[in-house]
Amino acid sequence: MTGSSNYMTIGETAKRCGVATSALRFYEQKGLIHSARVSGNHRRYHRSMIRRIAVIQVAQSLGLSLAEINDALGSLPDQRTPTKKDWERLSADWRDRLDQRINILTKLRDNLSGCIGCGCLSLRRCKLYNPDDIAAESGAGPRFLFD
Amino acid sequence: MTGSSNYMTIGETAKRCGVATSALRFYEQKGLIHSARVSGNHRRYHRSMIRRIAVIQVAQSLGLSLAEINDALGSLPDQRTPTKKDWERLSADWRDRLDQRINILTKLRDNLSGCIGCGCLSLRRCKLYNPDDIAAESGAGPRFLFD
DNA sequence: GATTGACTTAAAGTTAACTTTAACTTTTAT
């Protein structure tokens, strides 16, 4: 255990990352992060876990489940700071996912706007203003806003 | 109960909207939708509930909780098809929310790209590649990707 | 040494959004 400043207690790590200690224990149980143990069985997290936890938080903000994040983190090294190449490999996937999310939300926003601003040329075609639901053959659910 | 084609059984409604009957019962319990009852105590949903359920589904895709949706739907009429004005009132709020979501995701994606593509001029300033975590004073969590 | 704060564990609890179960009634089709 060379250099105590490379290792932090669970409380220090939690504070540093803005998560609860219980969450850190939970993540470790799920295999997402790892710790060493000192003679009193207290955890010691390597500094590289800060970055790893940050990556978990980013992935969560993308809507990934912990299981999915665990899969993705399989491509990162456990015990050292990820290199640039490591990060590239991971974030390429996530950028695709982000692009898709942005596209869907943009389309949804545009469809909202279009129907509001009289962008629609036909009351028959505009399903939102089709009060008799004539377009029932289009399929179940609010197709008109997602398609 | 004029015009049986204005009312649908729970099965018909579920199929039409692409949701489960159990979800409809759940939403009704939560007060999000409403039904009439026939002599056998079977539910009958007015056609306007199709649109209302569609709105619920849209709001869910925005990440709103059912409680939040219930609040928002308070501004819509229960027993008739919402007018254009009704819809405008509701969707203005949601468009703001969509804009914010899109902005956050776009910023996140741009930060990912910037760091990958050597957009960063300083290894000290680029927190992602600051392996000794010198920027610890920036606050807890992955600030660099959200700010 | 004594006290307080930080740590440990396993297991139970919380929350939201449903789904399933069990036991029944009603409706539909033959």
Next chain:
DNA sequence: ATAAAAGTTAAAGTTAACTTTAAGTCAATC
């Protein structure tokens, strides 16, 4: 009339992502 399908209810169950509890040990400080 009968059988199958569709409907009813209350309550229990599921899931993911945690948090809290209960009961203890360890570490730091006086």
